[in-house]
Amino acid sequence: MKFLSDRALERLREGAETPDLAGTRYRLLERVARGGMGVVYAAEDEKLQRRVALKVLDIPGANGDLATRLIREARVLAQLEHPGIVPVHDVGTLPDGRVFYTMKFVEGQRLDKFVESVPSIPDRLRLFLRICDAVAFAHARHVLHRDLKPANIMLGPFGEVLVMDWGLAKILRADSPPEAPAKDPDATIYETPSPPGNSIETTAISVVTGHGTVMGTPGYMSPEQARGDVEHLDTRSDIFSLGALLRFLLIGAPSAPHPTGRHLDKSLEAICLKATAEAPEQRYPSVPELASDVSRYLDGLPVGARHESFLDRTARFYRRYRFFILLIAAYLIMRVLILFFLHR
């Protein structure tokens, strides 16, 4: 008997998963990534002759909760027309029964890869503010993302910042359809991490508990989300994730301490701590308020998350007006030298 190698098995599995696009306007190009509940392919829209990203459930014939969730994700995305949120083009069902939707194909880098090319802290903070813009817009439309993490932020070649993967999004409106109920209180679903070098992202977890369904990514997930307290999730849960994301941008990890022991500015540390407070009521009440504190830091103004001592205020004043202070000091030194030589 001859056994198939792992590589051959993997190829067979991929072949079986490859969606049948016959009868649709799309032509499959290549597999791009794996999301929370489906696989993303690059495809060509043959009618409009453009490249699109096609997200399809990875289980042929899947229906019920998963299919409903994918359609819901497409609908949530369709409601969120914002430059920082990837636009959805189409939704439908493939001949094999799998639900799919297509969206703008984003050619760029994930935040966790891109950030290595941005050494400046102010530039990273400005990047963070653009992520906040998109999330604040979603919150204004009563949508929680619930899986904000570096792998779900894409940076386009022209500086676009796009918040991706709204598969775990929750609609906060009272008239929204209820969350999928937990069927088996003891069931636990973990998606296995992909091997190093593989572009497929599967670090998000989904755990069904007796309390509710836990979905998200450890380190970026708020404590209430990790407890499965789905009913009490609000915008402050995303604020926790944004705080973890901010810390990642600053130190390369979602939580303290810094892996390399690097010192983080006290005001930025205070902003991170407030955003990621254990109790939701101790966090920023809204994304614009978090963004405002980060903007104030960038402008050299005091941040709301921290009470400053006199020494801190002096240091901040110097940092803010360093250019003027140094120029005036340079002038005074030269003036003293001129006086000295004229009166010698």
Added chain:
Amino acid sequence: MNKVLLGLLLGTVLGAIDGATAWFTPEVRPEMATIIIGSTFKGLVGGVLIGFFSRKVKSLPLGILFGLAIGALLALAIAAMPDAITGKHYYKEIIIPGSLVGLIVGYATQRFGAAPATASVTR
């Protein structure tokens, strides 16, 4: 901050400090207030002119040279007026620091300060 405003602020502050240093020349101390006001105004005018130049010309050497020239010219105009009490001219004491102020403002406005945004018209 735009280049003109930067030039105005820096020219005014340095001009005021420049005037205040007249205190080190004891014979003109009775006229300190007039000297400080005059020097501040000279710095303000020079700063604005240098700021406008920086908006139009993007060159650090030319910016510094223009600043130096404007500072020297404005200072020369002041120094050409004899002191009301002593009747003396203080060319060196006024022109050298005045040129220095112009040089610093010329450098600062070239190196820092926002250039005006390019206007675009869509029909």
